[in-house]
Amino acid sequence: MFKNIWTAIKENQLDYTNFLFLILNPLLTGCGLVYYFQNHDFNIWILLFTLIYAILTNLSITAGYHRHFAHKSYDTNSFVQFLYLFIGASGFQGSALKWSSDHRRHHRFEDTEQDPYSIHRGFFHAHVGWLFDKKYVAQSIQAPDLEKLTLVAHQHRHYLLWSIVAGYLFPTFIGFLFGDALGGLLIGGGLRIFLTQQSTFFVNSICHYIGRKTYCHKISARDSWFVALLTHGEGYHNFHHKFQIDYRNGIRWYHWDPTKWTIQFLALIGFAKKLRTVPKIEILRARLSAEAELQKRKGLSETYLQELREKVLQAQLKIQAAQEHLQSFKKEYAKKREELLVQGQVYRMQYQQKLLELKSELEKAKIEFNFALQQWRCLELAKV
Numbered sequence: 174m175f176k177n178i179w180t181a182i183k184e185n186q187l188d189y190t191n192f193l194f195l196i197l198n199p200l201l202t203g204c205g206l207v208y209y210f211q212n213h214d215f216n217i218w219i220l221l222f223t224l225i226y227a228i229l230t231n232l233s234i235t236a237g238y239h240r241h242f243a244h245k246s247y248d249t250n251s252f253v254q255f256l257y258l259f260i261g262a263s264g265f266q267g268s269a270l271k272w273s274s275d276h277r278r279h280h281r282f283e284d285t286e287q288d289p290y291s292i293h294r295g296f297f298h299a300h301v302g303w304l305f306d307k308k309y310v311a312q313s314i315q316a317p318d319l320e321k322l323t324l325v326a327h328q329h330r331h332y333l334l335w336s337i338v339a340g341y342l343f344p345t346f347i348g349f350l351f352g353d354a355l356g357g358l359l360i361g362g363g364l365r366i367f368l369t370q371q372s373t374f375f376v377n378s379i380c381h382y383i384g385r386k387t388y389c390h391k392i393s394a395r396d397s398w399f400v401a402l403l404t405h406g407e408g409y410h411n412f413h414h415k416f417q418i419d420y421r422n423g424i425r426w427y428h429w430d431p432t433k434w435t436i437q438f439l440a441l442i443g444f445a446k447k448l449r450t451v452p453k454i455e456i457l458r459a460r461l462s463a464e465a466e467l468q469k470r471k472g473l474s475e476t477y478l479q480e481l482r483e484k485v486l487q488a489q490l491k492i493q494a495a496q497e498h499l500q501s502f503k504k505e506y507a508k509k510r511e512e513l514l515v516q517g518q519v520y521r522m523q524y525q526q527k528l529l530e531l532k533s534e535l536e537k538a539k540i541e542f543n544f545a546l547q548q549w550r551c552l553e554l555a556k557v
């Protein structure tokens with residue numbers, strides 16, 4: 174840690190603004206909190222407000238800065254964009270434009286010299302150390318698509334104003350309304366900023382450090398449900414680096430990914446659209462390839478692995494085909510429903526029979542897939 178900072182000072186590359194802010198904010202907040210708790214009663218409303226504002230700050234970074242602006246994994250309206258920019262600015266993590274540009278660079282040059290927060294320069298560097306060094310911070314902005322957006326450009330040009338208003342003044346004002354402006358400033362402002370910053374920093378450090386390489390072994394990003402708890406769902410980072418256009422990071426329904434659920438909720442109320450996902454078959458293909466890579470290293474025949482992998486993939490394709498068949502049949506029936514009702518019992522029975530056939534076709538495909546997958550899993554277990 175000190176080595177990184179000392180090197181930056183020696184090379185005259187220390188970013189004093191970031192350095193002082195990242196040190197002074199927690200330091201002054203800590204001292205202020207000692208004074209506050211000695212002289213004030215505990216205010217539950219300030220705590221409640223801070224909790225909600227902290228969650229919204231994190232979501233503005235993960236669903237807004239990250240998945241919407243940096244990756245364009247879904248579209249949203251100007252109102253939601255404004256909320257992302259306003260609340261996102263309150264987290265003091267840079268403008269959405271700068272943040273996205275750095276992040277795109279992180280993906281494009283992952284694990285190389287040009288990756289600003291590469292884990293290969295050490296945990297501390299990836300976590301926060303890179304922010305102290307001008308070499309990594311002062312890189313040019315390359316996000317022409319975002320520069321064209323009026324609100325994004327405004328937030329970038331007047332970033333200091335946006336962040337002070339949203340980060341300190343707004344919580345102080347809310348505190349004032351609850352009769353506790355100092356509590357609002359210290360807890361809703363300083364403490365919340367520190368904690369939400371750490372949550373984002375975890376994505377760049379622990380997500381490249383702890384967990385499984387489920388979809389790709391060639392990259393440092395990892396998947397971990399535990400880290401997902403700390404990062405609003407960003408912990409499924411191996412998936413994210415492999416399929417960055419997907420609006421989800423945790424793809425199973427039970428994966429802890431509040432960011433994904435927020436985007437789905439926005440879509441439900443009509444505030445988000447064009448939610449981009451990677452086809453199931455591509456995800457399965459990547460997963461099997463990553464697992465096959467491990468088996469190969471353990472000495473299993475490549476041809477055998479290839480055969481078995483194809484079997485699973487073909488079975489998955491059959492499920493997809495059967496599902497599509499069933500859906501299109503149901504749609505067709507819905508269109509002809511009135512007509513069939515008039516034609517009477519015989520036609521309805523014919524429909525029911527066809528429906529049963531298609532459903533059993535789907536069930537058969539699922540059984541075939543599960544069988545192939547079990548074979549694949551047994552192979553994995555046998556070698557471990």
Ligand SMILES: [Zn+2]
Binds near residue numbers: 279414
């Ligand atoms: Zn990453």
Ligand SMILES: [Zn+2]
Binds near residue numbers: 276413
């Ligand atoms: Zn990303």
